[in-house]
Amino acid sequence: MIKQGKIQYTMIDQEGISVNTEVNKVSWDQSLREVMEQLGKAEPTPGGGSVSAIVAALGAAMTSMTAHFSQGEEYKEVEVEVEQALQDMAKIRSACEHLMDEDMESFGQYIEALRLPHRTEKEQHDRKETLQTMKIQSIDIPLQLMECCLYGLYSASPLIEICNRTVLSDVGISLILFEAAAQSLSLTVQINLVTLSNEEQQRYYEQRADLLMQKINKLKQTLLVQVQQRIVSDHA
Secondary structure, three states: OOOEEEEEEEEEOOOOOEEEEEEEEEOOOOOHHHHHHHHOOOOOOOOHHHHHHHHHHHHHHHHHHHHHOOOOHHHHHHHHHHHHHHHHHHHHHHHHHHHHHHHHHHHHHHHHHHOOOOOOHHHHHHHHHHHHHHHHHHHHHHHHHHHHHHHHHHHHOOHHHHOOHHHHHHHHHHHHHHHHHHHHHHHHHHHHHOOOOOHHHHHHHHHHHHHHHHHHHHHHHHHHHHHHHHHHHHOO
């Protein structure tokens, strides 16, 4: 069953002009067609964060498929590694779903914060503090998803040498999907970083994102070379 809903907000922009915006609350249970249609609309959610979460979850799903095709009598010696990969990917898919929901919820909370009164000095201070908290959340959630991508790469790596050769390209595709999701999330972090007023916080989150992306890029490239080498050797 499809579960979705819309929450109507009034956004107050920097000029103090009221504009209507809708925060769409979509669930993991929607069909692919409906997700594509929703993404193509002139609405703020689901947006880049949701897409990145979906792509990371697709990477986990592809890894799970590879693991499932690497079970049975022929793979008895590696069943522990295969089962571990399946468990890890289930955790990643669950985390992606949860963080996608959190990302959309966070946007709704940000819009609510924009609506806070700011007539008095205290109200202005409280509103500013609340907005900063929401802005940090808009950075922290993508970073958590990036960590899921890195975890996905590590967890998929044992399958490269032990998986069913007929699905070897699929584990390679999962590596590409994890990195693509992380690259997308890195852009989300970058654009949200400029909204932070605290320069120390900016540097902290920027360094954290850069370090994660460096690890992800390096690991994905190393693992993809291993996939390509096995493809060549298995078909020599």
